[in-house]
Amino acid sequence: xxxxELQQRWQAQAAPSVDSASKTASVLAEMRRLHxxxxxxxxxxxxxxxxxxxxxxxxxxxxxxxxxxxxLGLMLLAVTLLAFIATVWxxxxxxxxxxxxxxxxxxxxxxxxxxxxxRTIFNWLAVPYVVLLGAGALLLHWPRIHITGLFDWxxxxxLMAAFVSxxxxxxxxxxxxxxxxxxxxxxxxxxxxxxxADEVAxxx
Amino acid sequence: xxxxxxVVPSFEVLVADNRDRLYRICRAYLPRDPxxxxxxxxxxxxxxxxxxxxFRGEAQLETWVYRxxxxxxxxxxxxxxxxxxxxxxxxxxxxxxxxxAETDEAARQQNQLLDQLHHCIALLPDPDRLLVSxxxxxxSYQQIADVLGLSLSNVGVRLNRLKKKLATCVAPARAAx
Numbered sequence: 404x405x406x407x408e409l410q411q412r413w414q415a416q417a418a419p420s421v422d423s424a425s426k427t428a429s430v431l432a433e434m435r436r437l438h439x440x441x442x443x444x445x446x447x448x449x450x451x452x453x454x455x456x457x458x459x460x461x462x463x464x465x466x467x468x469x470x471x472x473x474x475l476g477l478m479l480l481a482v483t484l485l486a487f488i489a490t491v492w493x494x495x496x497x498x499x500x501x502x503x504x505x506x507x508x509x510x511x512x513x514x515x516x517x518x519x520x521x522r523t524i525f526n527w528l529a530v531p532y533v534v535l536l537g538a539g540a541l542l543l544h545w546p547r548i549h550i551t552g553l554f555d556w557x558x559x560x561x562l563m564a565a566f567v568s569x570x571x572x573x574x575x576x577x578x579x580x581x582x583x584x585x586x587x588x589x590x591x592x593x594x595x596x597x598x599x600a601d602e603v604a605x606x607x
Numbered sequence: 608x609x610x611x612x613x614v615v616p617s618f619e620v621l622v623a624d625n626r627d628r629l630y631r632i633c634r635a636y637l638p639r640d641p642x643x644x645x646x647x648x649x650x651x652x653x654x655x656x657x658x659x660x661x662f663r664g665e666a667q668l669e670t671w672v673y674r675x676x677x678x679x680x681x682x683x684x685x686x687x688x689x690x691x692x693x694x695x696x697x698x699x700x701x702x703x704x705x706x707x708a709e710t711d712e713a714a715r716q717q718n719q720l721l722d723q724l725h726h727c728i729a730l731l732p733d734p735d736r737l738l739v740s741x742x743x744x745x746x747s748y749q750q751i752a753d754v755l756g757l758s759l760s761n762v763g764v765r766l767n768r769l770k771k772k773l774a775t776c777v778a779p780a781r782a783a784x
Contacts, residue, residue, distance in 0.1 A: 406770050406773075406774070409720075409724060409743065409773065409777065410742075410743050412720055412721050412724065413631065413721070413724065413743040413744075414627075414628075414631070414743070414744065414745070415721075416627065416630075416631050416634075416721070417630075418626045418627045418629070418630030418631075418648070419630075590653075593653050593656065594649060
């Protein structure tokens with residue numbers, strides 16, 4: 404028996420094309436639902452962080468003469484909080500870049516980009532944000548720390564290490580939460596992305 | 608002097624070049640479950656899409672595609688076996704009676720040899736099915752050894768045995784054709 408004949412017969416088999424059009428609508432609907440949920444969450448986070456920031460800063464703002472260090476701490480806290488809020492909204496803007504309905508594939512592509520951005524925020528920015536917030540809080544309470552004799556370099560290092568640890572915990576919680584809410588959708592989008600590419604290849 | 612960066616095709620080109628091949632590997636690996644074939648095929652596409660940016664050109668692109676396909680198939684199998692309803696499909700001995708396409712006489716007449724080939728592949732154990740599907744795709748022994756983590760001599764010995772087995776198994780269909 405000639406094995407090459409078997410190979411020829413075998414290689415003559417082609418993959419069937421996949422009709423994904425009917426399933427596209429449900430994927431888009433899910434994307435829109437997540438999009439709305441993401442925006443609601445962003446508003447909640449924004450209000451919460453601004454309230455928290457205002458509440459924390461108000462005692463120092465009404466003091467007669469906050470020190471330069473305290474002003475520096477306040478500014479650091481404000482910049483960090485605002486940067487966090489901006490980053491969160493930037494992720495949504497990415498998804499808004501392509502509106503649903505115009506081109507479903509492009510919309511899902513943009514959604515996927517937004518998913519990855521959200522994951523990247525937790526992966527890379529959770530620890531720096533927490534450390535910066537911690538540093539801001541330290542500066543804000545600098546005189547108190549100084550007066551009570553709590554301050555010296557190793558204690559400062561310990562506090563920073565604690566902030567890093569807290570940041571790592573926040574990252575872990577954030578990623579777990581992300582996986583629970585968006586992980587499945589992200590995989591579904593990747594799945595459709597691959598299928599479309601397959602269809603494009605098949606059409607060619 | 609550093610090596611030039613690998614030439615990485617776009618995902619669309621990669622799929623266009625490999626879609627049939629991947630599908631045939633899926634069919635060979637999961638001969639008993641057409642639905643699972645679709646799932647595995649889509650998993651492979653997703654894996655290729657996900658990992659293509661990390662392709663560093665350390666192996667030939669074709670070998671890399673085979674490796675992704677094989678790893679995805681093995682993972683898929685492991686996942687499927689963890690499911691509570693796993694293992695309820697027909698056994699190899701049952702398949703011996705089920706698989707030839709007697710139920711579809713027209714298809715059998717059209718391509719009896721191919722039907723028989725699928726039947727014979729379905730009777731093989733999992734690792735051998737992957738091995739056979741790769742050699743049917745014309746993968747070199749070296750590629751197969753790299754992908755499956757076997758020595759070259761081991762691949763040679765196993766393939767010789769499998770080729771003989773397949774030749775014997777498909778012989779009646781060939782004679783009838």
